[in-house]
Amino acid sequence: MSPTPPPDHIDSDAAQLASLGYQSEFKRDMSPWANFSLGFTYLSPVVAIYTMFAFGLATGGPPMIWSLVITGVGQLLVALVFSEVVAQFPVAGGVYPWARRLWGRRYAWLTGWVYMMALFVTIASVVSGAGPYIASLLGFEASVNTTIICSLAILALATIINYMGTRVLAMAAIIGFTAELLGALAVGGWLLVTERHHNLGVVFDSFGAGNGGNYLWAFAAAALVGIYNYYGFEACGDVAEEVPDPGRLIPKAMRRTIYVGGAAATFVALALVLSVADIPAVISGKDADPVSGVLNEAFGPVGSKIILGVVLLSFLSCSMSLQAAASRLAYSYGRDDMIVGSRWLRKFSQAKRVPPYALLAAGVIPALVVLASKFSQDALTKIVSFASVGIYLGFQMVVFAALRARLKGWEPSGKYRLGKWGLPVNIMALVYGVVAIIIMSWPRTPDAPWYDNYIVLISGVVVVGAGLLYMALRRPYGRSDAPYDDAIPKARPVTALTDEPELSNT
Template identity: 70%
Template sequence: MTSTSDPPPGDAPPSRTDDARLADLGYSSEFRRDMSLWANFSLGFTYLSPVVGIYTLFASSLAVGGPPMIWSLLIVGAGQFLVALVFGEIVSQYPLTGGIYPWARRLWGRRWAWMAGWVYLVALLVTIASVAYGAGPYLAAFLGIEAGAGNTVLCALVILAVALAVNLAGTRVLAVAAIVGFAAELVGALAVGGWLLFTQRHHGLGVLFDSFGAGSGSGYFTAFLAAGLIGIFQYYGFEACGDVAEEVPDPTRRIPKAMRMTIYVGGAAATFVCLALLLAVPDFAAVVSGTDADPVTNVLTTAFGATGLKVVLGVVLLSFLSCALSLQAAASRLLYSYARDDMIAGSRAFRRFSPVRRIPPNALLVAAVVPALVVLGSIVSEDALVKIISFAVLGIYLGFQMVVLAALRARVRGWRPAGPFTLGRAGLAVNVAALAYGVLAIANMAWPRTPGAPWYDNYLVALSGLVVVAAGLVYLLVARPYDKGDAPSGDAIPQEVTR
């Protein structure tokens, strides 16, 4: 692995500016490079959001797999770190706004890039809705109002509106908000976790190897795979560092570093939060049996009381808001990247740019309005919202692996990463391992686990993925967006190889 000040052969000389490097890739940028390394890292960290990920799935994972479910955070973290290394090589050579879509375009071609971006964009928009909806009950509790369906939806819409307002203020405000969100989340996670460890610890570390009866029916390995979804749902967000590549000075070096920092700092924080909560749960058997259905709230209420709980809820809300901010920014940059290449209906509107705030306002509106419509759908049926959200993480992973596969194909056909950050001889092995991990993670997410439910519920995740992919294929074949625009594509592979 190399990341030096001297670029490898074929890379642009160090004296060239970021804009000149971008021009070499066929683009001129309207964005302002106001995002420092720490702001870029904070964007990825708040997207990954240890508090959001752990607090959302702690109860269900503990009930299914018992305390050993914490080990999934380490396993998945290692797998996603491999993906982050592959992405680091790509963004170091192609520091382009939009991330997944332009990377796939340069590594493979227009059709593949369109599908990868489509799957990822739909997943992002649905994920924004899920984060806002997940924040609803916390905001309702913070305000002291009943967390019924109507209030939850209203609170979720407030979260979306606030996130949109911050994003519309421009890159500099987004960068500051990301850093504030990172600081609040990290300090909150450490403070809350530390307090729980010092005042509410009921167990020793030995419980991390005791299932407390979880998985006794189907076998523990199967139960651990199901509980391991907490890890799979936790470790994405590092790609957001690359989604804003044209807003970061010296992106070819800074963004790969920010991606790696997001994984190991975010992963460490998530593991610490999970460990503190686990050791503070007084009765694991009650959680496994379903008697204690909300161990997080019960632990926090016992530890902090009514007043302290308000403070903790405030930290949790900041985490959800920061996560929604980062997701909106990532989705808007992806949509703008599509529109800049004239690859989607409404491109003229979506590539409109604010010359004052240096952001794509219409793309940002889509990143707020579409999630708001998904949230509003829960008024008709909360179960319908759950069904729609089931695709979100699967879509993220599908988008990831389409890029990882494109990188492996390009590497086999002669591509040699030419940015300042490269993996060197280890690149091929890391690429293969990253793809193998991603395929296994996707299989684990899509695996049917409710044999007593109707078949369409049992195969819900796989079916939702197929629907989105099929819709994308129909649009691709009918509208033929890949025939529009003249932006470079497939040029990572040396031309003499492709002839």
């Protein structure tokens, strides 16, 4: 851990937060290194690749790896927009308080609602993805019931770590980051040296993926691998009240999360692609678990167990970081009295310096999603699909709010500014996000029941619709006098001007 920040930083951070209308109860115990580690373990290249590799390879063949490059560039644009916003408004909770300052209370409420639901589902998707690896490590069958039990165990452990406070969370994030990065480099390097069956040209060969149709559609479907990988950087801003000098340090952490996480994910995916001996078997469905097969072949029974242990540590770190982000968002919601149960969500443990009931919500709600997966086939793919589109929708609501604010005169005034590049970067980030949402929502299985074919679109409509209905019935956005819509300059009252000198009353 880095040393305690000097008092002048603490005082200036508190003064900036006070100018934004808040007095924080958090301790600024999270070092820059820990803040970056939190974003990295949330993004978690190992979790993303190991969870979605089989799907991506079976759907799009080896060229699916290029989706990691394309989405990485797109999400970097989003991260640059977020960097400007968090530098000016370093408030806990991320997208909700950002949207509140950029646009207004109603828009911010809906942004926070969509993002919070997506975060809960994302937590469920990550712990569900860990289930089969736990089964493989312990040597039992990964049935639906055992996967659910293992998922709930990972979720409970992540909740306990979060409850122990910011300092423990920061330490766990650093440990998780170190283990995951070293593990990714070691595994990828060993596979390339000892288990490579193809040359680099394979990443341009689809091996017939897409059933002979237009390959663009197959690639777009497989792009879920890249889309699922590149979020997590925003977690650096979700804990803005726990980081010293957040306006300077958080934008750096966000960008580094994209750079390092994207490079690690691409390296791992490339090593796995080159190490799968029978790619057509994966595409045809004969080999449904190519990752475990490659690891067993390359490392043997004992070595593969060690690798699986590192993978599970990555899943735990990712779950923990996701929970931290979700709980800070729920706390921020509660602090502004924006939702039912706010008096509990805003409660704060002075001993642990965490919001305990917000953390509990970030454990219980994902657990219910995990339990519901028992009643659905292909539950993991469906959960991941909605989690991704929900996160992207929350992101793009902030990107759109930032673009609207710029056009109305907002000039970012934080410690990080894009200057003349702000508007073009903002526009490109919005275009990328809209295209990504369309790709995720587009139905691709015409032979499936309609509700399966449109599951992503339906789930998105249900979440947004439920939020709009709640807003209409309860009007939660108007209960707090916390500042809002203050990024956009307000027009000054017009006063009469005269060239005549002011007359004295005497």
